[in-house]
Amino acid sequence: MLSQSPATPAAVRPARRGLPYRIVSGACALLTAVSLAGCQPRTVAFAGPDPADPAANEAPVRTSAVVAPYTPLRPTAPAGWGERGGARAPRSEPARQEP
Numbered sequence: 001m002l003s004q005s006p007a008t009p010a011a012v013r014p015a016r017r018g019l020p021y022r023i024v025s026g027a028c029a030l031l032t033a034v035s036l037a038g039c040q041p042r043t044v045a046f047a048g049p050d051p052a053d054p055a056a057n058e059a060p061v062r063t064s065a066v067v068a069p070y071t072p073l074r075p076t077a078p079a080g081w082g083e084r085g086g087a088r089a090p091r092s093e094p095a096r097q098e099p
Contacts, residue, residue, distance in 0.1 A: 049056035
């Protein structure tokens with residue numbers, strides 16, 4: 001009976017007790033870096049003039065017609081299907097007779 005006593009604690013406690021120290025410390029460092037990065041001023045330069053400067057020269061606003069190439073289409077009277085594209089339709093083959 002005493003020979004089984006050392007195996008009992010090994011069977012009862014979990015194999016892993018928690019996250020390894022490297023993962024926890026790396027996650028904390030990453031969280032700190034991301035948190036502090038949000039507090040930094042913007043260092044990227046604007047491509048154009050500063051929008052906060054009222055004396056900045058801006059190009060005048062130009063407008064163009066959205067529907068410039070539009071040509072009106074008039075409604076037509078309905079026509080039968082045989083009259084529409086009949087010249088381009090494939091020729092129908094006669095029905096085959098089975099012997």
